[in-house]
Amino acid sequence: MPMDFLYKGARVIDPVNAVDEIRDIAVHNGIFARPDELVEPTIVNVSGKVLCPGFTDVHVHLRDPGQLHKETLETGTDAAAAGGFTSILAMPNTIPPMDTPERIAELMQRAVSAPVRVYQSACLTKGRDGLEMSDLEALAKAGVPAFSDDGSTPQQAGLMRQIMEKAATLNIPVIDHCEDKSLSAGGVMHAGECAKRLGFKGQPRSAEELIVARDIMLAAETGCRLHLQHLSSKGSVAMLRSAKAMGIPVSGEATPHHLLLTDKAVENFGPNAKMAPPLREEEDRQALIEAICDGTISMIATDHAPHTQQEKAKGMENAPFGIVGIEVAIPLCLTELYGKDLITLQKLVSLFTAGPRELLKLPLGAMNYGERADMTLLDLEQDFAVNTLDFLSKGRNCPYHGWSCKGKAYSILNGIYNSSF
Ligand SMILES: [Zn+2]
Structure with missing residues (x-):
């Protein structure tokens, strides 16, 4: 399984650094890196999506x-x-x-x-x-x-x-x-x-x-x-x-x-x-x-x-x-x-x-060189109707069944579980 990733074209939102801009994000062995440090990276096109701290x-x-x-x-x-x-x-x-x-x-x-x-x-x-x-x-x-x-x-x-x-x-x-x-x-x-x-x-x-x-x-x-x-x-x-x-x-x-x-x-x-x-x-x-x-x-x-x-x-x-x-x-x-x-x-x-x-006194999620690359990828454009029957949770108890949403989490990227890639 490849360990290096280059996420290309996302709108990066990093509140700790007050960053909100389109940029590429390089991840080497689960750590934020420079693109030139990557070894045969998997290139992932995430243009149009928003990449945030986890x-x-x-x-x-x-x-x-x-x-x-x-x-x-x-x-x-x-x-x-x-x-x-x-x-x-x-x-x-x-x-x-x-x-x-x-x-x-x-x-x-x-x-x-x-x-x-x-x-x-x-x-x-x-x-x-x-x-x-x-x-x-x-x-x-x-x-x-x-x-x-x-x-x-x-x-x-x-x-x-x-x-x-x-x-x-x-x-x-x-x-x-x-x-x-x-x-x-x-x-x-x-x-x-x-x-x-x-x-x-x-x-x-x-x-x-x-x-x-x-x-x-x-x-x-x-x-x-x-x-x-x-x-x-x-x-x-x-x-x-x-x-x-x-x-x-x-x-x-x-x-x-x-x-x-x-x-x-x-x-x-x-x-x-x-x-x-x-x-x-x-x-x-x-x-x-x-x-x-x-x-x-x-x-x-x-x-x-x-x-x-x-x-x-x-x-x-x-x-x-x-x-x-x-x-x-x-x-x-x-x-x-x-x-x-x-x-x-x-x-x-x-x-x-x-x-x-x-x-919790955890690192605040700054997307800085050398920090652990724990990220959430959002798709702001996706129309999404809440269907409680689709929940992975055993619970269905909420008032939102049938609600229409625009935007959702597309995947998490935390080195453990990359749900969409
Ligand atoms: Zn309580």
Whole structure:
């Protein structure tokens, strides 16, 4: 198999270097090189396409181990590769949860043969029960780049402070699913007009915002790097913005669904629009779009959360929270954000590359001589109708079936999996 490639004629977008131009890219043994260093390279014509650093998704549920009927390491990483991602961070709410070095090591060992790079986060608390801190030091030694109890967060501020003090000494970020269960309990969608009309119990914005406020304060006191997952409310965005202005070490992410949809989607899509935190109102959506454009929110992450159709068929009140999205995030964002002139292409690429990679302290994806050549190739012109039956993920639970998109990931080029060549 040839090891050297010359990708010719692509529009290269490299946000770290503020590059947006047509140029050839040479890759020697998986590393960016000069064209004259290549040995009998395979010439690949990629004119008309956009070559970017490899896209990274820091919020993926592989359901492995424990819920292999929903997803597996294999199907989840195949879906990630097909969706245009070269690296993912897996969430630790597996069964059993990822709260010991042995479980982390076992997953990482199996992930060596995956088509994308898999990073595994570890639980904040033992058993992910929110009651007692995990052995964060041992988990750090096992190589995890982040700690999280995603799906929930410790409800006791004292415990969270203890965790953040420890994580600060290890210089590993705490990734936070902001939800005060005493306020969200029983709610199946956003508490607003729509929930009233449909007769469902809602979750107020304060369920998210109280924890956002609490943990920003704790980050300020402890110096712990704090990352706020899947922000949904305008109040959370405002707090993140002012915390960053104060120099508090906090970052935030937005999901494609919170950027594209509001609580009205529940009327059409029912449980396929049920997730935590819930879709909120248009003013929240607008605040999130403003935040990805002005840098307040530095990454888009999918919160890819597969469930079976039987589970999602249980109706709004009984179906589990979450939707899949890793195979459609790029087409949807290209179409609905870039395609509608809400964001520049360079900024959008940055939200999928440098932003998430900075969180995990990975190389930011600069396409520089000598760096690892991990790339995503986009086709901006391709018309693409979402068909959930085509997903490589086992999950079909999302509201996008039949949506028309313009633009998608054409392939990833990461030396492991070159899907189109
Ligand atoms: Zn979550």
